[in-house]
Amino acid sequence: MRTLAGTTRIELVIKRSRFVAHASRVEDLAGTLAFYESVADPDASHNCWAWKLGQQYRFNDDGEPSGTAGKPIYSAIDGKGLDQAMVVVTRYFGGVKLGAGGLVRAYAGSAARCIDQxxxxxxxxxxxxxxxxxxxxxxxxxxxxxxCGARKTGDRYSDDGIEITADIGVAAFETLKSLLRDTTRGEAVVRRAS
Structure with a gap:
C-alpha cells in the first residue's frame, strides 16, 4: 500500500476562483477530523474533502452541487492507489460559475496535483x-x-488467562505465531481476528 509521507499544499486559480488543496496521511477517523479542522477555512465558499482508510472512505461536497467535489477528490486519492490519505480542497468563489463539469475538473485536478507534489x-x-x-x-x-512490530489494541481477562488483541504487519504474523509457539511451549493460541 502507498500513502502520503507528509502534508502537501498547492494553490490553483481557475476562472478567478481560488482552489487551495491540502493532502496528508491520516491513520484513523480522529485523524481525519483533526486534519480537516486544521486546514479548513470557515470564511471560504466551500471546504470539500475526501479520505480513504482501508476499506472505509468518505467524501463531502460542502454545498457544491452533488457529485461535483467530494467524489472527484476521492477519485484522485483512489486513482493514485493511496490509503490512509485525506485531501481537503478549499474554494474561494471568484464570481464566475464553472458549471458541473468545470467543478469536477477543478476539484479533481486540484486534488491530483496536490497528491502528485x-x-x-x-x-x-x-x-x-x-x-x-x-x-x-x-x-x-x-x-x-x-x-514483531505489533501494536496492542486491547486485552480481556478471564479466570484462566488473558486474550490480547493486536495490530501486526501481514508479513510478521507468521513470525509472531512461531515465536509464541516456541516461547510459550505451545500454550499461546494465535489467530487472525474475525
Missing amino acids: AAIEEIEPRLDCVIRVGFGWTGQVYAALDA
Whole structure:
C-alpha cells in the first residue's frame, strides 16, 4: 500500500476562483477530523474533502452541487492507489460559475496535483490478531509483540488467562505465531481476528 509521507499544499486559480488543496496521511477517523479542522477555512465558499482508510472512505461536497467535489477528490486519492490519505480542497468563489463539469475538473485536478507534489511512501499491510494465553506467559507475549512490530489494541481477562488483541504487519504474523509457539511451549493460541 502507498500513502502520503507528509502534508502537501498547492494553490490553483481557475476562472478567478481560488482552489487551495491540502493532502496528508491520516491513520484513523480522529485523524481525519483533526486534519480537516486544521486546514479548513470557515470564511471560504466551500471546504470539500475526501479520505480513504482501508476499506472505509468518505467524501463531502460542502454545498457544491452533488457529485461535483467530494467524489472527484476521492477519485484522485483512489486513482493514485493511496490509503490512509485525506485531501481537503478549499474554494474561494471568484464570481464566475464553472458549471458541473468545470467543478469536477477543478476539484479533481486540484486534488491530483496536490497528491502528485506529495512525497509517497510504501506502508505495510496490517491485520488484527488475537492471542489467548495463561497469565504466566503475559510478559513473553508482550515481548514477542514488540519484537514483531505489533501494536496492542486491547486485552480481556478471564479466570484462566488473558486474550490480547493486536495490530501486526501481514508479513510478521507468521513470525509472531512461531515465536509464541516456541516461547510459550505451545500454550499461546494465535489467530487472525474475525
